[in-house]
Amino acid sequence: MGAKDELGRAGEQMAATYLVEKGLEILDRNWRCRDGEIDIVAREGAVLVVVEVRTRSSDARGSAFASVTEAKLARLRRLGARWRAGRFERFASVRVDVVALDGFAGTFSVRWEKGVF
Template sequence: MAGKDDLGRMGEELAARYLVEKGYAILDRNWRCDQGEIDIIAWQGGEVVFVEVKTRSGLKFGHPFEAITTAKLARMNRLAYAWCAQGSDRVPRIRVDVIAVIAPHGSEPQLEHLERVF
């Protein structure tokens, strides 16, 4: 299990660096509440962006985006609103993005970013 956890942390770190390089400001990472966890919360272009990161070492069990089901998106939406409800500031707009990281052993990781999936 530690290997899977390490791979996930590495993927989230790569995703956060990628977002910063693209001009996003990271607001929070691994935010948790009783309903679940959001991997990355960022600010970009007047929007709060809630990012789900899926990392795999290969495609044997499918592309990481295949793990994003309608139930997962609905949960992300609920979590996003829970995060927004904590703050005193009005959030103008929100969106949910997904980042896939494929990191084969001994090879350079590949990153794909889908914006506005929800």
């Protein structure tokens, strides 16, 4: 596993821990289908939350949050519908969130944006 993959996995674990601390229930991680992947699927009350996690170890290429495109968010909305279609449980709504982790000198800041799409 390369350094980028390790950073991504560590970021996803930090994000999952952070979301649980904030009261979300993790339902699935790294869910894949032929159309893509959802990093984290969670529940907040009656809301299904599809979470994209982005981790950057420097700001050389911009912030982690800025790296999420509109096309990625639209794909996540579609993937959330596919994930939900395979379940019996019903949700009041689906929300797409981004958890962005920016690291400098070994310390990461967390930015959680709810309902970005």
